Amino acid sequence: MESAENNARSLNFIETIIEEDLQNNKNNGKIHFRFPPEPNGYLHIGHAKSICLNFGLAEKYKGLCNLRFDDTNPAKEDVEYVDSIKEDIQWLGFQWNGEPLFTSNYFDQLYGWAMQLIKQGNAYVDEQPQEEISRQKGVPTRPGTESPYRNRPEEENLLLFEKMKNGEVADGAMVLRAKIDMSSPNMHMRDPIIYRVLHAEHHRTGNKWNIYPMYDFAHGQSDYIEGITHSLCTLEFEIHRPLYDWFLDQLAEAGRPRPRQIEFARLNLSYTVMSKRKLLEMVEKNLVSGWDDPRMPTISGLRRRGYTPESIRQFADRIGIAKRDNVIDVGLLEFSVREHLNKITPRVFGVLDPVKVIITNYPEDKVEMLELINNPEDETAGTRQVPFSRELYIERNDFMEDPPRKFFRLGPGREVRLKGAYFVKCEDYKKDENGNVTAIYCTYDPDTKSGSGSQRKVKGTLHWVSVQHAVNAEVRLYDRLFLDEDPAGHKDRDFKEFLNPDSLKILQNCKLEPSLKEIKHGDKFQFQRLGYFCVDKDSRSEYPIFNRTVPLRDSWKKM
RNA sequence: UGCCCGAUGGUGUAAUUGGCAACACGUCUGACUCUGAAUCAGAAGAGUCCAGGUUCGAACCCUGGUCGGGCAACCA
Numbered sequence: 189m190e191s192a193e194n195n196a197r198s199l200n201f202i203e204t205i206i207e208e209d210l211q212n213n214k215n216n217g218k219i220h221f222r223f224p225p226e227p228n229g230y231l232h233i234g235h236a237k238s239i240c241l242n243f244g245l246a247e248k249y250k251g252l253c254n255l256r257f258d259d260t261n262p263a264k265e266d267v268e269y270v271d272s273i274k275e276d277i278q279w280l281g282f283q284w285n286g287e288p289l290f291t292s293n294y295f296d297q298l299y300g301w302a303m304q305l306i307k308q309g310n311a312y313v314d315e316q317p318q319e320e321i322s323r324q325k326g327v328p329t330r331p332g333t334e335s336p337y338r339n340r341p342e343e344e345n346l347l348l349f350e351k352m353k354n355g356e357v358a359d360g361a362m363v364l365r366a367k368i369d370m371s372s373p374n375m376h377m378r379d380p381i382i383y384r385v386l387h388a389e390h391h392r393t394g395n396k397w398n399i400y401p402m403y404d405f406a407h408g409q410s411d412y413i414e415g416i417t418h419s420l421c422t423l424e425f426e427i428h429r430p431l432y433d434w435f436l437d438q439l440a441e442a443g444r445p446r447p448r449q450i451e452f453a454r455l456n457l458s459y460t461v462m463s464k465r466k467l468l469e470m471v472e473k474n475l476v477s478g479w480d481d482p483r484m485p486t487i488s489g490l491r492r493r494g495y496t497p498e499s500i501r502q503f504a505d506r507i508g509i510a511k512r513d514n515v516i517d518v519g520l521l522e523f524s525v526r527e528h529l530n531k532i533t534p535r536v537f538g539v540l541d542p543v544k545v546i547i548t549n550y551p552e553d554k555v556e557m558l559e560l561i562n563n564p565e566d567e568t569a570g571t572r573q574v575p576f577s578r579e580l581y582i583e584r585n586d587f588m589e590d591p592p593r594k595f596f597r598l599g600p601g602r603e604v605r606l607k608g609a610y611f612v613k614c615e616d617y618k619k620d621e622n623g624n625v626t627a628i629y630c631t632y633d634p635d636t637k638s639g640s641g642s643q644r645k646v647k648g649t650l651h652w653v654s655v656q657h658a659v660n661a662e663v664r665l666y667d668r669l670f671l672d673e674d675p676a677g678h679k680d681r682d683f684k685e686f687l688n689p690d691s692l693k694i695l696q697n698c699k700l701e702p703s704l705k706e707i708k709h710g711d712k713f714q715f716q717r718l719g720y721f722c723v724d725k726d727s728r729s730e731y732p733i734f735n736r737t738v739p740l741r742d743s744w745k746k747m
Numbered sequence: 748u749g750c751c752c753g754a755u756g757g758u759g760u761a762a763u764u765g766g767c768a769a770c771a772c773g774u775c776u777g778a779c780u781c782u783g784a785a786u787c788a789g790a791a792g793a794g795u796c797c798a799g800g801u802u803c804g805a806a807c808c809c810u811g812g813u814c815g816g817g818c819a820a821c822c823a
Contacts (some may be wrong), residue, residue, distance in 0.1 A: 226823050264823090322821095327819055376819095381821055386821080402823090407823085424818085427818050453816095506759080511752070512816090513817095519773065530784080597783090606781090649783090717782045
């Protein structure tokens with residue numbers, strides 16, 4: 189593929205750094221990444237970008253990539269999320285190095301390091317109330333003031349920290365702070381809190397701990413413990429980097445690989461929200477059916493919608509890696525699925541909004557089995573037999589009573605090809621009292637059978653399903669969840685105000701060709717002329733249910 | 748008002764490190780077509796945020812601005 193060639197030619201800024209490090213034999217040429225999700229929600233397409241980056245770089249440079257759950261806040265985390273995250277990463281086609289790891293594995297080490305900081309005079313226990321501490325922090329433009337406890341003796345710090353650990357201190361009553369610089373222009377360096385008291389049960393360590401480390405005190409050190417060489421994260425952590433480095437300066441030993449934090453811009457997708465908090469809110473308020481609702485930008489949602497891992501990885505590849513803020517057009521994601529599904533998906537006939545066609549000159553009880561190509565993009569996909577008979581369903585919008593000139597479909601007196609079958613010409617049609625077309629009467633031309641070499645040409649080709657052989661099905665059509673390009677970008681309006689009321693349409697009278705009787709959850713098809721569809725997990729054999737992954741490009745609807 | 752990032756067609760990402768802006772999506776033509784899909788051929792669209800400077804030569808270097816994003820959770 190040409191994009192791969194381009195990639196070989198030009199590196200993104202992270203690859204440039206890595207290749208420089210390799211050239212300088214930094215860390216003895218060791219390359220080790222990590223993907224560090226907090227298990228407090230499901231992964232979304234933004235995480236997919238990060239997963240593809242970290243695991244992809246590990247593949248490219250023959251390095252390793254750990255999976256490490258950043259589980260330092262038991263109040264928000266849950267094993268349900270741990271499991272879904274593992275599943276999503278593997279579904280995308282990546283495998284982490286060794287066992288999944290947890291920051292909580294390092295709680296003992298982190299505790300030890302905290303004591304070391306105290307002994308080095310780099311940390312102290314503060315027992316002021318939260319409000320006081322935050323007041324003393326000052327504001328970005330003005331320096332903060334030092335805590336009265338800042339210079340308490342080492343023994344006292346050790347003793348109090350011990351009490352915190354032993355559960356003798358109430359939540360919020362004391363914290364351990366790094367002693368850095370209350371007047372730093374970087375707020376994160378103003379004596380950041382590194383341990384807080386939290387009498388909460390942790391999903392892995394149970395009730396062992398009454399104190400938990402903060403992100404800043406845990407992340408860099410965990411990277412260091414695991415021998416991570418390149419610690420990739422999103423831009424909002426840029427300002428944390430001096431602190432990340434500061435802890436390592438205090439604690440790291442010479443001769444061991446020292447991780448370097450590198451920040452890149454997170455993914456933003458038009459017409460969607462991408463924060464776990466907002467996604468969680470939609471789940472909790474039942475605005476969607478769950479984390480895996482096919483309209484959700486979660487990996488599980490995209491999977492259920494019918495996206496393939498390949499298409500998501502291809503998408504991640506296309507959007508690139510840089511440091512500037514970006515908004516990627518959802519159209520690019522859709523392009524990526526279409527591209528892949530076009531190659532792998534069998535073509536079938538499905539009529540979503542059926543209207544009956546009666547071929548008046550075709551024998552009443554005759555049934556012909558016609559051979560149709562499964563996938564013109566894939567010769568190995570073979571053919572299948574599809575029954576043709578006197579009464580067929582076609583798509584309601586493939587017929588117009590008074591069609592414009594450029595309408596290459598059916599209308600009074602117009603002739604079209606029924607794909608894989610014959611030409612039919614509309615001779616008459618019937619309407620009910622409401623003006624709805626109820627039946628279209630056609631004649632067919634027996635000389636135009638597919639493959640017969642007939643020279644006559646016709647402009648349009650329609651898909652169809654034989655009435656007596658049709659399988660009834662439900663089809664769920666999805667549209668973008670939000671009507672606004674940037675639903676979360678409005679200062680005074682809640683993102684939920686922009687929800688698209690028509691993001692889900694359920695069609696329950698769809699007619700499918702009989703080969704679709706034998707299907708299983710997750711199977712993917714192209715419903716010819718309509719789009720790509722997959723079998724939903726709600727589907728039952730008596731009543732199949734399909735999700736429309738994405739419609740085909742349609743240059744007609746634009747006219 | 749402090750500090751940290753960033754700025755290249757409509758959207759993203761490049762430009763062999765100073766050699767006269769490329770690729771993808773999208774858009775528009777046309778060809779082909781038993782999917783108005785796919786495929787193929789072609790076109791339009793930025794002179795690189797602005798102003799100076801260095802240089803034979805600047806998207807890349809320097810200076811000063813402008814604009815956008817981020818930072819003041821016992822979240823990550």
